[in-house]
Amino acid sequence: MENRITGEMTERVKVVDATLRDGGIVNNFYFPAGFAAALYAANLAAGVDIMEFGYKVSKKLFDVTKFGEWKFCDEYSLRAVVGENNTKMKISVMSDVGRVDLKTEVLPKDKSVIDIYRIATYVSQADEASQMINYCHDMGYQTCCNIMAISRESEEDLRAALGKIARTSADVIYIVDSFGSLYPDEMAHLCDMYGEIAYKHGKKLGIHAHNNQQLAFANTIACIDKGVTYLDATVGGMGRGAGNCALEALIGYLRTPRYDINPILQFIREHLNPVKRSGVEWGYDVPYLLTGLNGVHPYAAIDFMKDGREDYERFLAEITKKA
Amino acid sequence: MENRITGEMTERVKVVDATLRDGGIVNNFYFPAGFAAALYAANLAAGVDIMEFGYKVSKKLFDVTKFGEWKFCDEYSLRAVVGENNTKMKISVMSDVGRVDLKTEVLPKDKSVIDIYRIATYVSQADEASQMINYCHDMGYQTCCNIMAISRESEEDLRAALGKIARTSADVIYIVDSFGSLYPDEMAHLCDMYGEIAYKHGKKLGIHAHNNQQLAFANTIACIDKGVTYLDATVGGMGRGAGNCALEALIGYLRTPRYDINPILQFIREHLNPVKRSGVEWGYDVPYLLTGLNGVHPYAAIDFMKDGREDYERFLAEITKKA
Numbered sequence: 027m028e029n030r031i032t033g034e035m036t037e038r039v040k041v042v043d044a045t046l047r048d049g050g051i052v053n054n055f056y057f058p059a060g061f062a063a064a065l066y067a068a069n070l071a072a073g074v075d076i077m078e079f080g081y082k083v084s085k086k087l088f089d090v091t092k093f094g095e096w097k098f099c100d101e102y103s104l105r106a107v108v109g110e111n112n113t114k115m116k117i118s119v120m121s122d123v124g125r126v127d128l129k130t131e132v133l134p135k136d137k138s139v140i141d142i143y144r145i146a147t148y149v150s151q152a153d154e155a156s157q158m159i160n161y162c163h164d165m166g167y168q169t170c171c172n173i174m175a176i177s178r179e180s181e182e183d184l185r186a187a188l189g190k191i192a193r194t195s196a197d198v199i200y201i202v203d204s205f206g207s208l209y210p211d212e213m214a215h216l217c218d219m220y221g222e223i224a225y226k227h228g229k230k231l232g233i234h235a236h237n238n239q240q241l242a243f244a245n246t247i248a249c250i251d252k253g254v255t256y257l258d259a260t261v262g263g264m265g266r267g268a269g270n271c272a273l274e275a276l277i278g279y280l281r282t283p284r285y286d287i288n289p290i291l292q293f294i295r296e297h298l299n300p301v302k303r304s305g306v307e308w309g310y311d312v313p314y315l316l317t318g319l320n321g322v323h324p325y326a327a328i329d330f331m332k333d334g335r336e337d338y339e340r341f342l343a344e345i346t347k348k349a
Numbered sequence: 350m351e352n353r354i355t356g357e358m359t360e361r362v363k364v365v366d367a368t369l370r371d372g373g374i375v376n377n378f379y380f381p382a383g384f385a386a387a388l389y390a391a392n393l394a395a396g397v398d399i400m401e402f403g404y405k406v407s408k409k410l411f412d413v414t415k416f417g418e419w420k421f422c423d424e425y426s427l428r429a430v431v432g433e434n435n436t437k438m439k440i441s442v443m444s445d446v447g448r449v450d451l452k453t454e455v456l457p458k459d460k461s462v463i464d465i466y467r468i469a470t471y472v473s474q475a476d477e478a479s480q481m482i483n484y485c486h487d488m489g490y491q492t493c494c495n496i497m498a499i500s501r502e503s504e505e506d507l508r509a510a511l512g513k514i515a516r517t518s519a520d521v522i523y524i525v526d527s528f529g530s531l532y533p534d535e536m537a538h539l540c541d542m543y544g545e546i547a548y549k550h551g552k553k554l555g556i557h558a559h560n561n562q563q564l565a566f567a568n569t570i571a572c573i574d575k576g577v578t579y580l581d582a583t584v585g586g587m588g589r590g591a592g593n594c595a596l597e598a599l600i601g602y603l604r605t606p607r608y609d610i611n612p613i614l615q616f617i618r619e620h621l622n623p624v625k626r627s628g629v630e631w632g633y634d635v636p637y638l639l640t641g642l643n644g645v646h647p648y649a650a651i652d653f654m655k656d657g658r659e660d661y662e663r664f665l666a667e668i669t670k671k672a
Binding site for chain 1: 353532533534560562563564565566567568570571574585595597598601602610611614615617618622633635638639642659660661662665
């Protein structure tokens with residue numbers, strides 16, 4: 027098999043494992059004991075570049091008794107797994123705009139094992155996101171910005187938001203297909219549009235795809251072909267609703283000696299399969315296809331599945347407002 | 350949402366439902382009573398252009414007590430479902446090279462409701478396939494040729510086989526990703542190569558994809574973008590191992606008034622979900638990814654799954670001959 031990426035891309039690509047963060051949405055971040063430590067070890071052995079441990083959201087906004095520890099990513103939770111993280115792998119957390127108390131909950135970098143803050147924002151929050159990005163940068167962190175739900179925005183509004191984010195100190199701007207509604211050619215178009223704005227400000231691009239139409243991996247490939255270097259994936263595609271690009275598929279695709287699929291396979295066998303067998307559900311199913319097809323938030327499909335409904339035609343009419 | 354295909358393609362595209370044929374490999378063609386009739390009705394209502402009912406293989410080679418009726422597609426089986434098929438939808442069957450007794454088992458077209466014979470061949474059987482294609486054509490049928498397992502052939506051998514098939518009376522030549530090992534850019538390259546040889550002989554092109562790497566739909570899209578018009582899919586992606594391109598995803602994608610997703614959704618609810626709940630298994634899983642990644646026949650993965658194995662690392666070593 028020939029290499030799928032060549033030359034400079036081979037070195038520039040960053041594989042980001044977001045299993046605890048996006049997978050945590052499925053199980054309210056209640057992972058079995060040892061899951062995070064085993065994943066950390068597997069990612070290290072596999073050569074994963076960045077491991078996202080979860081969200082960093084405010085305990086003033088979310089009830090700590092209703093979520094597992096990776097909803098909050100306290101320093102002691104992280105250190106219990108990674109110690110001082112004296113490794114090449116970087117540690118990231120995600121914070122939604124307005125959902126973390128910057129002054130008290132974002133420590134100065136020299137007091138934290140976190141390397142990267144990823145700021146998740148809607149187009150309409152670009153100003154507040156910019157402030158958060160710059161704050162985290164000033165505290166000593168690398169920063170990424172994930173602009174969500176872009177498929178429902180006009181290109182004009184998206185460009186305006188991108189222009190604002192490109193002027194921050196963010197290191198990476200992510201193309202995020204929140205609803206799993208985009209096709210590979212649309213991803214390629216977005217790569218051009220994001221690149222046009224981002225590259226002149228020295229930003230890198232990332233891709234975070236969802237699998238509603240079974241296109242998370244294909245859309246990630248489409249972005250790789252366009253030179254996008256920060257690639258989000260989760261083990262087994264674990265993630266909300268239809269889930270994400272599968273880390274094992276991505277590593278298999280990249281086919282470079284920098285990455286080894288075997289530790290991920292071992293982790294699936296020892297840790298992910300038991301979680302799946304315990305009843306935690308994610309992955310492609312018809313309701314997610316229908317929300318993806320219509321650019322609707324997957325929450326509707328998640329509720330439909332939870333209710334044990336199978337009346338797909340009625341659901342389609344509901345989400346397209348024809349019911 | 351904008352149309353994904355425009356202009357001439359909107360009319361030229363042919364959606365082919367191969368659920369009974371490729372899905373039948375999963376359950377030895379033992380579908381519940383009423384399944385085929387309901388699928389026929391659903392396909393008709395959905396606007397599907399061609400419905401493949403199954404294989405047409407010789408009862409001298411296969412034990413009729415070990416397979417359901419769609420392994421053989423007897424005229425009386427077909428007519429029990431379709432009558433005289435006084436509809437716009439065409440009926441196809443697939444015959445493997447050397448596995449049907451042409452003289453006794455392929456009736457003259459005026460005695461059959463079958464419209465299309467699809468001849469499945471390996472590159473090495475191109476001469477015999479050519480004879481079969483011409484025989485079926487002379488009996489009055491439309492013909493397609495599916496050249497299988499191409500990922501393990503040299504481009505030279507594949508071109509030679511294509512050259513032979515292009516000189517037959519076949520109407521359509523299919524690009525078949527038997528092992529689910531190909532990526533969208535490779536599909537696009539194959540479209541160019543097949544087209545270069547096929548179009549000058551007046552042939553149309555088709556795509557039959559497998560979902561080992563969760564790319565069946567994406568690879569089908571890549572072919573559509575290249576002007577390929579015969580598009581195979583199965584309801585729910587039902588098919589051997591990781592399965593196929595999902596018909597509902599494809600129809601959703603095409604977004605033309607020629608097709609309606611609702612009858613397929615109804616069929617999934619009423620007929621496909623019960624089959625799945627009865628324990629018939631197909632769809633993406635790690636072992637299929639590994640055979641796809643390494644261009645190995647999915648049989649190895651199917652056996653691995655049947656044996657209840659989860660030692661993926663050892664399996665990977667086995668199929669790459671490193672164990």
